[in-house]
Amino acid sequence: MRIGLFGGAFDPFHNGHKAIIEAAIESNLVDYVFVVPSVSSPFKPGNCLNAAPYRYYMTSDAIDEISVRHPGKVYICDVEFYLEGVSFTLKMLELLQSKRYFSAFLEKNDIPFSKEDKISFSLICGSDILFSFDKWFEPKKIVSLAPLMVALRPGDDASLVPKQIEQIEAKYATNVTAFSINSIDISSSFIRNELNFDDVPKAVDDFIKLHDLYDKACLLQLVSDDCYKQFLKYSSRLYFALSRKRLLHSLDVALLAVKYASLYGENTDKALVAGCLHDCAKELPLQKQKEYAKTISGDVFDNVKLIHSPAGKYVAMCEYGVTDEDVLNAIIYHTTAHSGMSTLEKIIFLADKLEPSRNYDDLTLPRQLALQDLDVATYVVLSRVKEKFDEYNVEVHKYTLECLDELQRIGKTCNLSDEDDCDVEI
Numbered sequence: 001m002r003i004g005l006f007g008g009a010f011d012p013f014h015n016g017h018k019a020i021i022e023a024a025i026e027s028n029l030v031d032y033v034f035v036v037p038s039v040s041s042p043f044k045p046g047n048c049l050n051a052a053p054y055r056y057y058m059t060s061d062a063i064d065e066i067s068v069r070h071p072g073k074v075y076i077c078d079v080e081f082y083l084e085g086v087s088f089t090l091k092m093l094e095l096l097q098s099k100r101y102f103s104a105f106l107e108k109n110d111i112p113f114s115k116e117d118k119i120s121f122s123l124i125c126g127s128d129i130l131f132s133f134d135k136w137f138e139p140k141k142i143v144s145l146a147p148l149m150v151a152l153r154p155g156d157d158a159s160l161v162p163k164q165i166e167q168i169e170a171k172y173a174t175n176v177t178a179f180s181i182n183s184i185d186i187s188s189s190f191i192r193n194e195l196n197f198d199d200v201p202k203a204v205d206d207f208i209k210l211h212d213l214y215d216k217a218c219l220l221q222l223v224s225d226d227c228y229k230q231f232l233k234y235s236s237r238l239y240f241a242l243s244r245k246r247l248l249h250s251l252d253v254a255l256l257a258v259k260y261a262s263l264y265g266e267n268t269d270k271a272l273v274a275g276c277l278h279d280c281a282k283e284l285p286l287q288k289q290k291e292y293a294k295t296i297s298g299d300v301f302d303n304v305k306l307i308h309s310p311a312g313k314y315v316a317m318c319e320y321g322v323t324d325e326d327v328l329n330a331i332i333y334h335t336t337a338h339s340g341m342s343t344l345e346k347i348i349f350l351a352d353k354l355e356p357s358r359n360y361d362d363l364t365l366p367r368q369l370a371l372q373d374l375d376v377a378t379y380v381v382l383s384r385v386k387e388k389f390d391e392y393n394v395e396v397h398k399y400t401l402e403c404l405d406e407l408q409r410i411g412k413t414c415n416l417s418d419e420d421d422c423d424v425e426i
């Protein structure tokens with residue numbers, strides 16, 4: 001079994017990446033390609049990289065598209081989520097090749113395998129890597145675990161590249177293999193900077209549109225460096241706690257909350273953390289949620305649809321180390337709201353209901369309102385929450401009713417015609 005590993009930040013995954021993967025398969029130098037999105041790249045510090053789950057699931061969608069032509073050949077690999085700290089290639093290779101991870105990975109992906117199979121790995125890379133490979137962490141150990149397999153582009157320098165290959169082979173006592181691709185030069189940073197998505201696979205384009213991915217990447221510039229790093233850690237950890245849909249929703253909420261916070265003069269760091277963690281307990285077993293909710297608030301939130309809020313506060317405190325009361329309150333009240341809400345609480349409540357991938361109804365109006373007046377937007381969304389509860393004959397929480405009363409009292413309401421009506425999910 002010959003496995004080619006193709007790593008990268010994939011921010012975004014583009015047609016150049018796709019061309020390398022397809023050419024690697026067609027070269028017959030490998031049986032499978034495992035695509036490994038980095039979680040925290042040693043080469044890309046700073047506030048420009050999207051959180052790892054976005055890049056991972058976007059790449060996963062691209063692989064599904066590639067698999068239509070190459071079924072059972074290309075797999076997304078989550079090994080980097082298991083690594084602590086910066087994603088060095090050597091650490092990734094050691095863990096990937098460990099029996100514990102590798103067997104589970106083959107099994108999870110239904111990749112046929114027998115104990116007699118001889119397994120070899122190679123590291124697929126562009127020819128540019130040849131000229132920076134010396135700077136990698138422990139290059140000799142890397143090639144001992146996975147020799148380089150280089151994609152040669154038509155524009156590569158015909159004299160420089162072979163010479164560089166020879167040098168690497170001599171210096172690290174390794175064999176470099178090469179295969180040709182017919183790809184034009186595309187770079188992720190160009191796509192990000194120009195917001196030009198002509199050269200990404202359709203599945204990637206759809207993903208980017210669904211999550212407003214690059215329109216809002218600059219929002220991360222509005223939070224402190226420490227908070228950004230914390231956010232990356234939280235979002236990688238949530239990979240193990242939440243399903244794809246809920247994790248991407250949580251990240252979408254976090255970034256929309258930052259947008260609202262900057263608009264209304266609220267603390268963007270707190271908005272990012274509260275948004276990211278607001279549903280952190282939602283996929284725990286119900287019994288655990290009940291237990292945690294009781295510890296935090298007794299029987300105040302007795303509806304099963306609501307208990308993930310106090311349970312979320314518990315998990316944010318005990319597992320993620322959050323101590324900020326404003327953040328914890330925003331998590332606990334994101335389902336019911338309450339009278340006398342803080343700006344941060346309104347922001348998380350609204351971001352949860354209005355983030356870009358929410359598509360339960362036409363949210364144009366509440367989304368517009370949220371950019372103009374948080375109270376009116378809260379009233380509109382909360383009214384629909386109440387209607388939905390009434391519809392299902394479920395008792396509306398007293399905090400919700402108190403909040404609606406208060407907003408009515410201070411005139412923060414909005415009369416919606418039937419056509420403007422919107423529905424909400426809790």
Ligand SMILES: [Fe+2]
Nearest residue numbers: 249278279352
């Ligand atoms: Fe949510």
